[in-house]
Structure formats: C-alpha cells, structure tokens
Amino acid sequence: MDWIRPCAYDDAQKAAFHHTARKRLKALAEAMGWDTESYDLRSNRAGIAVSGEITLHHETVYIQVSQSACGPGCGILIRTCRGRRDNTGGPNHFAPLALLNDIPMLAARVRAVARL
Numbered sequence: 001m002d003w004i005r006p007c008a009y010d011d012a013q014k015a016a017f018h019h020t021a022r023k024r025l026k027a028l029a030e031a032m033g034w035d036t037e038s039y040d041l042r043s044n045r046a047g048i049a050v051s052g053e054i055t056l057h058h059e060t061v062y063i064q065v066s067q068s069a070c071g072p073g074c075g076i077l078i079r080t081c082r083g084r085r086d087n088t089g090g091p092n093h094f095a096p097l098a099l100l101n102d103i104p105m106l107a108a109r110v111r112a113v114a115r116l
Helices: 011-032 097-101 103-114
Strands: 039-044 053-058 061-065 076-080 093-095
Touching: 011 039, 011 053, 011 061, 011 097, 011 103, 061 103, 076 097, 076 103, 093 103, 097 103
Parallel strands: none
Antiparallel strands: 039 053, 053 061, 061 076, 076 093
16 A cells, blocks of 8 residues: 555545555454454545545554644544544654554554553
8 A cells, every 4th residue: 555645636546545454453453452342443535635534443543544734653543532423632653654554563662652
C-alpha cells in the first residue's frame, strides 16, 4: 500500500487506503491480544478533499489512521482513553503511516503509549 499517495479527489485510492488500514488495524488488535468484543473498528471516509480516518477504539487506547496535514510521519494517532465512549482521551502521540507495514513495531509503540 502506498500510504503517501493522496486520497483527496481519488476515490480508488481512498477505498484502498481504508480497506488496507482496516485490515492492518485488525491485525494490530490481534497482535495486542484483544478479543473482538473489547474494541470497535470503524471507518469515516469524510469528504472528497481528505482521506478520512480509520479508528481502532479499545477500552484503554485508541488508534486512528489518516493522511495528516502534518505529513506521513504523523498519520497514526495513538491516544489513551477511558472506555470506548471516550473520544478525547489523553495526550496525542503520533507515529508514521509506515508502521502499518510493521504490526509488531506498531504494537510495541501502542503498548509504550498505553503502558500495557
């Protein structure tokens, strides 16, 4: 997956971005050892001019993938939370989109942020 290729105004790229990110976040949940009942996996395609976001929301942390205006180095947001209804959570921690290609490294980053 070319995580850097813009999704804006490219419906095929946006569809591939969302499909692949959902698969990688599901793999992340498995790597974290989370039961499917302990998290939500959702996708918001948003408008034509943006990538939208794909969110893996666990009871203690959520991970959100998008093509950030800050660049591909900030495309993964990792934030602690208090349950799946908490959408504000703790401080922002960012990781590069490239970590979606290395699930064990992404899992280690999530564990470090969430102190799991």
